Ligand code: HEM
């Protein structure tokens with residue numbers, strides 16, 4: 001049960017972190033001009049990148065743990081857990097990239113363009 | 114419940130079991146029976162047929178548009194009529210054809226593919242269909258009484274507000290939205306429950322057919338996206354009918370708010386139409402390359418990722434509204450990233466096709482057409498994702514060309530492929546393959562002839578939604594080509610209909626599994642019995658029908674004298690408990706009528722919301738009236 005929970009986090013952590021960070025950044029973009037600082041945007045991007053990386057590492061760890069395990073009975077949950085863990089690694093990587101791509105605008109554009 | 118017992122072959126018990134199943138799943142005869150039906154095959158078919166009729170209606174409107182634009186200074190349709198027709202075309206195609214068609218195909222196919230007997234909420238399913246039908250009739254009632262919506266398929270205020278759109282036209286549009294969205298939400302919630310909890314034992318998450326994965330993701334998208342458009346249309350409706358100030362700038366409302374909320378739905382909408390089509394493609398590719406799909410995990414992940422990223426794109430429809438540049442750039446980034454996930458899928462299909470033993474069926478032709486068109490449409494999409502280019506071609510025929518490439522190439526071609534692929538399952542007879550291939554080539558040529566010139570027209574400055582243009586613009590050639598193309602598409606449609614009608618009566622008998630395909634729907638009879646499977650199958654592999662027949666197992670121990678199905682666990686699909694599904698019922702229809710009275714009435718008089726709620730409440734009492742779970746007699 002606990003493992004299943006971790007696997008879901010690993011799988012959906014990346015996209016959820018991305019969604020939240022991106023919506024917050026979008027909402028804060030006009031304020032960057034008003035306060036003449038892009039600090040908040042950068043901070044959110046960095047936090048999101050860290051969280052996406054954490055969910056990726058979590059998935060990676062699960063995956064390594066699972067590849068050592070033996071199937072206890074035919075039709076058990078091992079193959080499914082392995083695919084979820086591997087999926088978690090890939091999903092987190094993908095959304096790490098999306099967050100990264102979205103952190104570029106705040107770097108290259110000025111606050112009031 | 115023993116899931117590994119071989120089928121008992123005592124023929125007497127067998128015959129009795131079949132009679133019981135037949136009895137408990139049959140729909141009563143006659144009109145009342147028809148109206149109270151709750152089996153997924155019947156309701157799925159109703160969705161499919163109704164949505165197809167609206168494809169024809171939308172197609173006729175498209176022909177009228179093209180006739181009007183064929184020549185400069187044409188007077189076939191006046192400006193007002195033209196507004197009505199392009200709006201009705203867009204609205205019909207998106208809300209009355211594309212989404213309901215995808216829902217209907219899923220209602221029909223998903224329970225079969227999962228190896229179960231019905232969707233999880235059969236009465237909700239029936240209710241959803243009636244609501245859709247009511248909304249569709251409502252819109253076309255307007256169309257035939259000079260009240261067709263005329264403010265574009267997204268009805269932006271202030272144009273659609275009370276000041277510039279007096280009369281009831283926009284109200285009909287807004288309320289039709291409410292109907293179709295309620296219906297889509299019904300299907301989405303029942304599909305999620307079905308896919309999560311009613312899979313064949315053994316069908317763990319990593320064995321779900323890709324089509325069902327795509328419907329799962331699509332259903333979640335419906336649940337998150339549809340409320341947004343209902344809110345948008347309700348803002349609009351209440352601004353118009355009871356004078357609220359949500360989105361009406363004359364009263365201090367914010368029209369940009371409308372755009373945000375609408376596109377928060379509108380962009381995912383494109384994927385709501387397109388993701389099921391990806392599922393069709395995966396099924397057709399697997400069956401016709403006769404090998405396991407390449408990169409199944411990658412496919413699943415990219416469908417899921419697409420489902421998420423689709424919610425981060427909406428502002429790319431609003432690049433011309435002057436939002437802060439940093440904000441816009443987030444959407445450019447996300448719009449480019451979504452190309453990665455589509456790329457993964459295209460790559461996996463090509464790898465599968467490349468290494469498989471291809472059988473060039475008509476369905477596969479449509480898949481190849483899809484891949485070709487979709488790549489082009491995707492390219493123009495990436496162009497539009499860049500703010501500077503988008504502002505240049507915004508609201509020109511370049512955009513019209515782009516979204517038809519995506520919608521027709523990305524959804525209609527796979528859909529036609531799906532018709533050819535599953536027609537034998539639905540009717541028991543094969544469609545004529547030669548005519549099918551002819552059908553494909555006519556559509557493919559007609560499609561490109563219609564929409565390719567529109568890119569050029571757009572670059573030459575022809576804006577969308579204009580009812581005519583002068584001959585000095587240099588737009589004649591492109592327009593006449595597009596009109597000829599549109600009639601070629603129509604000819605393709607006629608060929609398809611002829612093929613359907615001839616094959617239905619005279620086609621070759623298909624048998625259960627004419628394509629030697631891998632998933633459970635092909636284990637059922639063609640056409641499927643009302644209970645789908647005599648014994649629910651067990652999934653021993655991701656491709657359960659490619660397992661040697663001697664190694665396949667079945668579920669025994671379900672009761673046949675009531676509508677029993679097996680509920681399994683979410684992750685590993687282990688048998689959990691038996692569930693008795695409801696039989697036929699008139700209450701979904703009556704509830705839908707009550708809701709319809711409320712919805713339609715409120716367009717004219719806000720008090721109808723109250724009347725409708727009371728009636729609906731009463732209908733719910735009937736619907737939820739406790740009944741004995743054991744229903745031994747029909
Ligand atoms: C059968 C072939 C089709 C043809 C020839 C066609 C033609 C057109 C044309 C010329 C327009 C632009 C009208 C204008 O801006 O003045 C248009 C708009 C549109 N079409 Fe199609 N179309 C076809 C099929 C479809 C399909 C299958 C869909 C969706 C699934 C669709 C969705 C739309 C939408 C959403 C609009 C925008 C309406 C608006 O501007 O409000 N069309 N179509």
Ligand SMILES: [Cu+2]
Pocket residue numbers: 379380383426427429430
């Ligand atoms: Cu979009």
